[in-house]
Amino acid sequence: MQHLIVHELPSAPNFVGRERELDRLNAFWEKRTGVLSLVGLGGAGKTVMLKRFLGGLMQRGTEAKILIWSFYDDPDTNAFLRSAVEFVSGKDASQASGTGWFYVLKQGLESDNRFLFVLDGLERVQRPVTDATGIYGELEDPLLRGFLLRMAAPDSRSQAIITSRFPIADLESRGVRSYEVVDVDQLEPATGRFLLRSHGVKGSDDGLDRLMSLVGSHALTLDLCGAALVRYFGGLADELPPALVERIPAEATQATRLAIVLSTIQQELATRELDLLNRLCVFRFGIALEQLAAVFLRDPAAAGSLKDLSRDELGEALQVLIDLHLVHREVTGNYTVHPAVRDHFYRFFRDVAATHGAITEHLLSLTGRPGIGFPEAKESLDLLEELLHHALKAGREDDAIDIYVTRLGGNEHLNVTLGDYARTFRILNAFARCPDSGALYHCHRAFGQYREALLSRPQNRYIQIAQGRLTQLRDDDHKLTRTVARFLQGENVELPTRLADFPLSAAHLRLFKGDLSDAEACALRESAACLFQDDQVRCQLAMGEVHRLRGRLHEAEQVFEEASRWSLRSGSHEHLCHAFLLRGRISFDRQDFFQAASSLEEALQIAKESEFELFEVLIQSELSKTRLVMGDLDRSRQASDRAVSLAADPSVRFVWGEATALRGLVDVSMAQGDTATALRALRRLLEVQRSVNDASFLRTERDLEQLTNK
Numbered sequence: 001m002q003h004l005i006v007h008e009l010p011s012a013p014n015f016v017g018r019e020r021e022l023d024r025l026n027a028f029w030e031k032r033t034g035v036l037s038l039v040g041l042g043g044a045g046k047t048v049m050l051k052r053f054l055g056g057l058m059q060r061g062t063e064a065k066i067l068i069w070s071f072y073d074d075p076d077t078n079a080f081l082r083s084a085v086e087f088v089s090g091k092d093a094s095q096a097s098g099t100g101w102f103y104v105l106k107q108g109l110e111s112d113n114r115f116l117f118v119l120d121g122l123e124r125v126q127r128p129v130t131d132a133t134g135i136y137g138e139l140e141d142p143l144l145r146g147f148l149l150r151m152a153a154p155d156s157r158s159q160a161i162i163t164s165r166f167p168i169a170d171l172e173s174r175g176v177r178s179y180e181v182v183d184v185d186q187l188e189p190a191t192g193r194f195l196l197r198s199h200g201v202k203g204s205d206d207g208l209d210r211l212m213s214l215v216g217s218h219a220l221t222l223d224l225c226g227a228a229l230v231r232y233f234g235g236l237a238d239e240l241p242p243a244l245v246e247r248i249p250a251e252a253t254q255a256t257r258l259a260i261v262l263s264t265i266q267q268e269l270a271t272r273e274l275d276l277l278n279r280l281c282v283f284r285f286g287i288a289l290e291q292l293a294a295v296f297l298r299d300p301a302a303a304g305s306l307k308d309l310s311r312d313e314l315g316e317a318l319q320v321l322i323d324l325h326l327v328h329r330e331v332t333g334n335y336t337v338h339p340a341v342r343d344h345f346y347r348f349f350r351d352v353a354a355t356h357g358a359i360t361e362h363l364l365s366l367t368g369r370p371g372i373g374f375p376e377a378k379e380s381l382d383l384l385e386e387l388l389h390h391a392l393k394a395g396r397e398d399d400a401i402d403i404y405v406t407r408l409g410g411n412e413h414l415n416v417t418l419g420d421y422a423r424t425f426r427i428l429n430a431f432a433r434c435p436d437s438g439a440l441y442h443c444h445r446a447f448g449q450y451r452e453a454l455l456s457r458p459q460n461r462y463i464q465i466a467q468g469r470l471t472q473l474r475d476d477d478h479k480l481t482r483t484v485a486r487f488l489q490g491e492n493v494e495l496p497t498r499l500a501d502f503p504l505s506a507a508h509l510r511l512f513k514g515d516l517s518d519a520e521a522c523a524l525r526e527s528a529a530c531l532f533q534d535d536q537v538r539c540q541l542a543m544g545e546v547h548r549l550r551g552r553l554h555e556a557e558q559v560f561e562e563a564s565r566w567s568l569r570s571g572s573h574e575h576l577c578h579a580f581l582l583r584g585r586i587s588f589d590r591q592d593f594f595q596a597a598s599s600l601e602e603a604l605q606i607a608k609e610s611e612f613e614l615f616e617v618l619i620q621s622e623l624s625k626t627r628l629v630m631g632d633l634d635r636s637r638q639a640s641d642r643a644v645s646l647a648a649d650p651s652v653r654f655v656w657g658e659a660t661a662l663r664g665l666v667d668v669s670m671a672q673g674d675t676a677t678a679l680r681a682l683r684r685l686l687e688v689q690r691s692v693n694d695a696s697f698l699r700t701e702r703d704l705e706q707l708t709n710k
Contacts, residue, residue, distance in 0.1 A: 003058070004087045007070035008330070009051040009120060018049050018191065024182050025053045025161070032114070034178030035152045035171065037122075037162045040185040046163035047120050049184060053161075054118065064114040072121035072339065073285060077144045077422050079378060080119075081105075084147075088115060105147075115158040117151065121339070122164035145170050146609060152176045185254065186217040195219070196237065199226035203237025211237045214248055214257075220340055221258045224265065227324045232268045243267070262344045265324065275304040276317045277326060278349040281342040282356060284389070286334025289315060295362045302358035304351060356394035363387040367407065374409035376418065384408050385427060392430055401435045411439035416533060419570030421446045448573035448610025466503035466574055468613035468652040484509065488614070490655035490692045498526050500535055503574050503614075507542035511549075512656040514694070520546045534572065537563045541578045548586055556586050573606050577615045580606070584622055588629075596626045617647045617657035624664040633672055640665040644681075659688045659696075666703070679707055 021038070028036045038046040054066065067087050069080050085091075085105055109115060126139055139145040151160045152171055156178070162168070171179040187195065193208045201208070215225050225244075233241040247260045266274065279296060280287070293311050300307040306314065318335060321327035328336050337345075346352065367383055375381055384407050391400040404410055404427060409417070414424040425443040428434050437456040444453035450463055462481040464473060465488070473485035480496055487493050487509060499506045507523035523546065527539040544559035560582050567575040580603035587596035600623045607616040620643035627636035643661035647654045662685040669678040682704040689697035 003066045003068075004083065005066075005068045006083055007068060007073040007120070008332075009047055009054070009068060009070065009118075018052070018184075018187075020188075021049055021182055021184050022053055022056075024180075025050075028161070028180060029057070029116075029159070031159075033156050033159060034180065035148060035160045035162065035168075035176075036180045036182065037164055037167055038182050038184050039164055039167055040183060046184055050118065050120065050161060050163055064116050066116045066118065068118040068120070070120040071124040072336075074382075075124040075426075076378070076382070077125065077147075078420060080144070081147065084117065088113075105150075109156070109158050117158065117160040119160060119162045122162050122168070123166055123339075126164060126166050126168070139168065139170050146605075149176075149609075150605070152178050154178065187219055187222065189217070192217050192222055195222050196226045199223075199235075200230045201226050201235050201237055207237035211240065214240070214245065215261055216254045216257045218254050218258060220338065221254070221261050223325050224258075224341075225261050228261070228265045228268065231324065232265075258340065259344060262341065265326070266345070266348070270317075270320075272305045272309065272313075273317050273320050275306055276314070277321055277337070278345055278351070279304075279306070279355050280321075280327060280335060280337050281346040281349065282352060282359065282390075282393075283337075284386070286330050286332065286336040288334050289318065291362075292335075295358050299358040299361070302351065302354045353394050356390045357396070359390045360387060360394050360396065360399070363390060374407075374413040374417075381408070381420070381423065385423065388427060389430060397431070400431070404435065411436055411442060415439055415442050415446075415570075419566070419572075421571060445574075446570060446572045448606070448612065450610070460501070462502055466577075466610070466612045466614055468617070468646070468649075468654060470614075470653055471651050488512075488656060489653045490688075492693075497522065498529055500531070505535070505538040505542050507539060507546075511542065511545055513692075514696075516546055516549055533566055534570075534575065537566050537575055538578065541575070541582055544582050545585070548582070548589060553586060553589055556582070560586065573610045573612070577603050577607050577610075577612055577619070579603075581615070581619055581622065584619075584626070588622070588626055593626055593630050597623065597630065600626060613646050613649075613652060614654055614657065617643050617652075617654055617661060620646070621657070621660045621664050624661075624668060628664075628668050628671060633668060636664075636668045637672065640668050655688050655692055659685060659692075659694065662688065675707065675710070679704070682707065 025036070025038075028034065038050060040046050054068070057064075058066075065087070067084060069083065071080075074080070088105055088109060122139075125144055139148070148160065148162075148168065148171060150156065151158060154177075167181050168179070172181075189209060189212065192212045193205060196208050196211065201211075203211070211225070212222065215221050229235050229237075229241075233239075233244075241264075244261070244264050247264070248257055252260070269277065276292075279292075279302075289311070293314060296303040296306050297309065297311070297314070309317070318327060318329075322329055326337065326341055328338065330336060349355070363383065363386060367380075367387055375384065384403060388400050388403045388408070391397075391403060408414055408427070411424065414420045414427075421443045424439055425447075428436060428440050428443070434440050441453050441456035441460075444450070444456070445463060450467060453463065454460065459478075461473060461476055462478060462484070465481070465484060470485045470489050473481050474489060476482050476485065480499065480502070483493050483496060484499065484502065484504070487495060495509050496506050499509075505523065505526055507519045507526060510519035510522055519542065523539045523543045527536060527543075530536040530539060540559050540563035544556045544563065547553070547556035547559060560579065563575075564579045564583070567579045580599045584596045584600035584603065587593070587599060600619055604616065604619045604623065606612070607619055620639045624636045624639035624643065627633075627639060640661060644658065644665055646652060647658035647661050662681045665681045666678050666685065669675070669681060682700060686697055686700045686704060688694075689700055
């Protein structure tokens with residue numbers, strides 16, 4: 001498959017100019033890496049400009065494989081990632097989800113193929129304002145944030161081009177060098193004049209320039225203004241209507257100028273056309289004429305003046321709106337309203353609750369749940385999510401909660417069974433007051449967002465063990481939390497037989513001590529007692545490590561495959577760190593060092609995003625060992641230095657991890673001929689091993705004696 005056009009980008013009725021922006025796109029394309037955003041107010045022409053660039057690219061012929069996705073048409077990040085994985089890998093992605101897809105994508109992107117991801121309408125999943133929970137332009141969906149951070153990484157071989165009203169704060173705040181922003185808000189004068197004349201606006205260049213100085217050079221504003229002038233005001237640029245001239249102050253912003261042009265059109269529209277446009281603006285996605293008729297021609301209370309129209313008359317009213325460029329007819333036959341136009345008319349629509357209610361009743365008739373069980377197909381889930389949206393907008397919150405609980409299955413189905421944390425997160429944030437704080441906790445925890453998770457369940461401080469907050473947790477009110485923190489800091493404590501919901505299983509603690517028999521027995525006991533799948537998977541991953549350390553690599557791989565199915569599907573950061581760490585260790589033992597490094601790098605990316613410093617110590621230690629064998633001494637040393645520094649930090653003091661990191665530092669220091677550092681590391685390693693009664697101290701004593709006597 002050369003290209004995958006999931007959503008067709010709309011064409012411009014009259015596209016001209018834009019040479020400067022097209023030159024920027026072509027220059028970006030030649031760089032062969034990075035992320036570029038076309039940023040501008042709604043209607044600036046971002047999408048059609050992108051379509052023109054892609055058309056030229058495909059016409060010239062390119063070796064790249066291109067995926068086009070519109071978040072206007074489908075804001076579901078899980079759906080986008082599934083398409084991206086299947087496009088890149090050529091394999092079914094039904095067994096992976098969430099952050100797990102990043103690993104599958106990474107494997108595909110490391111091939112010799114070149115990929116371009118085109119993401120239209122990203123503002124659908126960006127914060128439009130700065131508030132207590134985030135900043136302007138920040139991505140609301142952590143899955144998409146992770147994808148774009150990976151695309152913008154220095155070693156990325158692929159590119160992404162985005163259209164949005166906002167720059168991507170997540171990339172700008174990190175100072176990502178490979179991220180570019182192109183402002184496309186304004187048309188050049190010659191282009192603006194051509195656009196106006198294409199509508200039939202008559203006048204001299206000076207007259208057209210005065211019009212542009214009045215309404216601005218913003219593409220959508222000029223397009224709508226030109227269509228309205230010709231239809232309602234004679235189409236003469238030198239005789240502008242007072243209704244327009246007298247309302248626009250010289251200091252007005254472009255957004256204000258667009259709003260005034262739309263308000264002027266609003267006053268001129270016939271009642272039936274205005275009623276139809278208002279109702280079209282209630283739909284977030286495209287809608288067919290048949291659906292419009294089904295919703296409004298059968299519900300007089302919600303139809304307004306449309307109630308007396310025939311289907312043909314409804315089509316005639318639609319055509320008027322299309323001619324004015326207020327409505328667009330897609331290639332699928334659906335009718336859509338530009339987001340900037342929709343925002344304006346939706347804001348002034350008085351019967352919005354009744355209209356949402358009519359849509360709710362219509363969708364209820366389409367979403368009856370035959371058979372037993374909750375839906376799993378994306379189409380059914382999307383329809384129910386849309387139903388829930390309209391129920392909330394209609395003020396029917398009890399119905400919305402019922403849809404979430406009894407039709408979508410709530411936390412137990414969406415999160416636990418499907419691992420669809422992004423959808424659950426999106427749904428719960430649509431409510432004025434979250435109806436399921438437990439589900440929201442699990443979403444934040446799966447995303448690795450512990451600060452937010454603890455707002456829902458502040459008593460679950462034990463999750464911070466993954467972040468290495470051991471010194472803070474060693475005096476926690478919760479006994480098990482205290483016990484685990486103190487053990488990881490090297491104290492001789494009685495280990496628990498089970499750790500439900502902890503980032504580490506009880507078997508993992510025994511693995512640190514090197515007691516494989518005890519760890520295996522504990523993993524089996526824990527697994528038999530597990531009530532939830534997340535704990536079951538932790539036990540499986542611990543058992544996989546037991547098999548690996550006993551040299552049973554085939555059994556370790558089987559356990560990994562079984563555990564990774566849920567980990568990849570759920571996208572839980574904690575589980576993925578464990579899984580990719582195990583995969584990396586198995587690959588190292590198989591002497592597949594490239595695969596080992598790839599798995600460990602993905603684990604490291606997730607650990608850093610989530611501030612999992614405890615996991616990072618272990619991952620960096622394995623990366624140091626792997627890069628040393630691969631001959632990359634500098635990066636091996638960087639990894640070991642980082643691991644030692646993290647483990648020994650006073651807020652962490654993770655002695656078991658420090659011992660592993662110090663052994664790695666000894667090995668790479670010797671390979672670099674840095675005897676002094678190797679000696680210091682061996683002395684500290686001996687001190688740590690003796691403090692926890694680690695029998696490996698005998699080997700360290702011999703190594704220290706031999707190196708000292710050299």
